[in-house]
Amino acid sequence: MSALLEVKNLKKYFKTPRGMLHAVDDVSFDLNSGKTLGVVGESGCGKSTLGRVLINLLEATDGEIFFEGNNVIGMKKKQIKDLRQYMQIIFQDPYSSLDPRMSVSEIIAEPLRIYEVCKSNDELKKRVQELMKIVGLTERLANAYPHELDGGRRQRIGIARALALNPKFIVCDEPVSALDVSIQAQILNLMQDLQKERGLTYLFITHNLSVVKHISDDIMVMYLGNMVEKCNTKALFKRNFHPYTKALLSAIPIPQIGIEKRRILLEGEISSPINPKPGCRFASRCIYAKERCNSEQPVLREILADHFVACHYVESINIL
Amino acid sequence: MKIVEKTTKLALNFNTKKTGQGYDVWMRFKKNRLALVGMFIVGLLLLMAVLAPVVAPYKFDLQDLLSTSQKPSLKHLFGTDNLGRDIFSRIVYGSRISLFVGFVAAAIGTLVGGALGSIAGYYGDKIDTIIMRAIDIMMAIPAMVLAIAICAALGPGLLNTMIAVGISTVPRYARVVRGAVLTVKEQEFIEASRACGGNDFHIILKHITPNCLAPIIVQASLGVADAILAAASMSFIGLGIQPPVPEWGAMLSAGRGYIRDNPHMVLFPGLAIMMTIYGLNLLGDGLRDALDPKLKR
Numbered sequence: 001m002s003a004l005l006e007v008k009n010l011k012k013y014f015k016t017p018r019g020m021l022h023a024v025d026d027v028s029f030d031l032n033s034g035k036t037l038g039v040v041g042e043s044g045c046g047k048s049t050l051g052r053v054l055i056n057l058l059e060a061t062d063g064e065i066f067f068e069g070n071n072v073i074g075m076k077k078k079q080i081k082d083l084r085q086y087m088q089i090i091f092q093d094p095y096s097s098l099d100p101r102m103s104v105s106e107i108i109a110e111p112l113r114i115y116e117v118c119k120s121n122d123e124l125k126k127r128v129q130e131l132m133k134i135v136g137l138t139e140r141l142a143n144a145y146p147h148e149l150d151g152g153r154r155q156r157i158g159i160a161r162a163l164a165l166n167p168k169f170i171v172c173d174e175p176v177s178a179l180d181v182s183i184q185a186q187i188l189n190l191m192q193d194l195q196k197e198r199g200l201t202y203l204f205i206t207h208n209l210s211v212v213k214h215i216s217d218d219i220m221v222m223y224l225g226n227m228v229e230k231c232n233t234k235a236l237f238k239r240n241f242h243p244y245t246k247a248l249l250s251a252i253p254i255p256q257i258g259i260e261k262r263r264i265l266l267e268g269e270i271s272s273p274i275n276p277k278p279g280c281r282f283a284s285r286c287i288y289a290k291e292r293c294n295s296e297q298p299v300l301r302e303i304l305a306d307h308f309v310a311c312h313y314v315e316s317i318n319i320l
Numbered sequence: 321m322k323i324v325e326k327t328t329k330l331a332l333n334f335n336t337k338k339t340g341q342g343y344d345v346w347m348r349f350k351k352n353r354l355a356l357v358g359m360f361i362v363g364l365l366l367l368m369a370v371l372a373p374v375v376a377p378y379k380f381d382l383q384d385l386l387s388t389s390q391k392p393s394l395k396h397l398f399g400t401d402n403l404g405r406d407i408f409s410r411i412v413y414g415s416r417i418s419l420f421v422g423f424v425a426a427a428i429g430t431l432v433g434g435a436l437g438s439i440a441g442y443y444g445d446k447i448d449t450i451i452m453r454a455i456d457i458m459m460a461i462p463a464m465v466l467a468i469a470i471c472a473a474l475g476p477g478l479l480n481t482m483i484a485v486g487i488s489t490v491p492r493y494a495r496v497v498r499g500a501v502l503t504v505k506e507q508e509f510i511e512a513s514r515a516c517g518g519n520d521f522h523i524i525l526k527h528i529t530p531n532c533l534a535p536i537i538v539q540a541s542l543g544v545a546d547a548i549l550a551a552a553s554m555s556f557i558g559l560g561i562q563p564p565v566p567e568w569g570a571m572l573s574a575g576r577g578y579i580r581d582n583p584h585m586v587l588f589p590g591l592a593i594m595m596t597i598y599g600l601n602l603l604g605d606g607l608r609d610a611l612d613p614k615l616k617r
Contacts, residue, residue, distance in 0.1 A: 057511055084517045097508035101530045110526075111516035161516065 003066075004169060004201050005031040005054070010063035012046070012053050019275040023049040025225035027063075028300070031218075033168070036195065036202040038216030038233065040209060040248065044273070046225040047205045048092075051171040054203060055087040056080050067169070085115060088162035092174040094154035098146040104157055105142040108132065111164045131160040135190060152183035159190065169201045176211060188215055209252050213237060221245050224273050224281040227300060231307035241309045241318045243286050280312070288317050348610040355606020361599025369415040376409035381564040389582050398588040401571070402578060407585065410566035411592050417567045418548050418596065421482050425547035428486025430540045433493025438532070440494070441501030442524060452498065455491045463488040467550060471559040481560040485550045489543055496539045500532035534608045541604020545597035552593065568593050 012024040023046040031037050039047045052058045054065060056072060065072040067083065075083070091097035098107055108128045118124040129139055135156040146154055155175060162170055172191070176184040192215060194200060206212050212219060213233060220230040221244065229242040240246055247264040254261060268285040271277065280286070283293040292312055300310040311317070349355055368375055377397075384404035392399040398407035440451040458466065470484035504510070505528065513523050552569015554560030561567040568589045575585030 052511075055515060057515055081517050081519075084515065087515075089512070089515045091508050091512060093508055097512050099509040099513075099527055099531070110513065110518070114517045114522065158512075161512070165516075 003030040004033040006066040008064040035217045038212035038219045041222035045222045085165040088167040089171040090175045135160040358602025376412040378406040378409040380413040399584040414566040421551040422544040422548040424482045425485040426543040429489035433490040437494035437497030441498040459491040504531045
């Protein structure tokens with residue numbers, strides 16, 4: 001299997017009045033075709049920024065992104081435009097990601113019009129209807145406006161728009177977090193079906209661990225712009241090594257009465273992502289932190305086969 | 321039976337027939353009675369301006385020195401002024417000048433201000449700072465003084481009045497448009513459009529402009545009214561339209577001295593200005609509502 005997307009030492013810094021904000025710092029991973037990589041982490045850890053950098057909505061500060069073997073960084077505008085056909089994004093908020101002045105069919109037709117995929121208006125109309133059918137929208141909604149529809153239907157429009165150009169890679173930026181639970185399931189199933197049918201590759205950004213467990217093949221845990229742990233989903237839920245991952249997973253509610261939950265409560269301040277100090281970024285909240293953690297940044301190491309952790313003391317904390 | 325009716329109504333709401341956006345806007349506009357009144361007033365004025373020679377019973381500069389300062393009568397519908405000219409005819413002809421000046425000046429303001437404001441708002445950063453500080457400097461000078469200065473430099477006349485009034489309103493439009501662009505620019509659908517391959521031009525044209533249209537239209541409809549007033553003021557101090565061309569503001573100021581004995585000399589030009597502005601405002605409000613599909617009932 002070949003890697004569709006290869007990311008090497010990707011960095012994205014933002015200039016702020018108080019200094020450089022390290023939103024994504026030194027992230028590397030491979031993503032194979034047809035797979036789903038879940039990205040989890042708390043608010044502000046750089047998940048969404050990562051997704052936007054990958055599809056070139058934001059310019060990377062440093063690093064390399066190989067899409068089907070071609071380096072995306074440093075490409076000219078024209079090349080990026082060509083590439084965008086293959087990389088799309090589904091947004092978190094189905095209320096602000098659709099232009100309120102465009103009808104459903106106009107929204108879905110937009111990418112088709114930009115890339116002049118269809119030769120005639122009839123063909124365009126046909127293609128839009130086809131897309132609406134694929135995502136489960138009835139034909140009569142074609143001339144409705146987004147505000148007339150509920151969140152689930154709006155998200156379906158967003159998915160149809162993302163699918164319009166037959167992309168290979170889709171960044172899903174918390175696509176279900178704005179929906180209620182029953183609709184979440186519908187949308188997730190739709191996305192999984194589409195993946196199976198079309199061999200799509202997803203980067204699934206979320207803070208909902210149950211969702212990510214359901215949909216992802218691999219999981220990447222992020223903390224303040226750093227990757228702290230990455231491995232297969234099943235393996236991660238069975239065995240996890242980084243102290244932050246442990247704390248994060250212990251927060252998943254267990255729907256069973258009588259089970260004693262052992263939650264790991266994190267204490268201490270979240271260190272600032274602006275001009276971060278050297279050392280492990282999690283150190284200020286980590287119960288195992290030692291002196292070395294405050295001076296030297298841990299690198300991502302392969303602890304077990306295909307299981308990467310960035311922690312100096314993985315071996316002493318865990319029984320491997 | 322009722323349920324059947326309701327469902328058919330619902331089905332009709334989701335009209336699957338392809339209808340243009342202009343048609344949608346008109347359907348919504350039609351439901352607003354006040355807006356229709358506004359459109360009627362503005363339409364009437366436009367008709368009057370176009371058909372002035374047919375509507376007016378006298379020539380606008382015909383002086384009848386035997387019947388000066390007459391009160392309204394059947395012969396002179398709105399009376400005559402101190403030189404014996406028929407006020408009704410002058411108002412009819414004056415609508416040509418006033419509407420023309422108003423629309424052209426507002427158009428100059430909207431286009432120049434709108435372009436500057438949207439560039440500043442969309443690109444932000446340095447370009448924004450440069451443009452907006454220049455606008456601030458213009459704003460520091462009162463619009464009227466600015467217009468007078470421009471007019472004094474270019475010389476009086478119809479075209480120069482329009483340019484002067486137009487330029488003096490540029491800062492207002494620029495600010496309104498910039499503010500509107502800033503709020504729209506941050507929305508996710510702009511990012512979505514970029515992800516779909518849209519370039520700056522496409523995004524400004526297809527997403528930002530339609531979403532900023534409401535405040536621009538309201539501002540422009542008020543702007544026409546303001547421009548009419550500003551042009552009238554310019555004529556009043558002798559820098560605007562030169563006599564004997566009839567202009568409502570000039571008529572108003574000319575009649576000012578006779579307000580005690582002959583109030584009709586100022587009443588009718590004043591009413592004409594008022595009705596025009598009222599009509600334009602109603603039309604502007606109606607358009608704003610009609611252009612917003614969220615208000616679709």
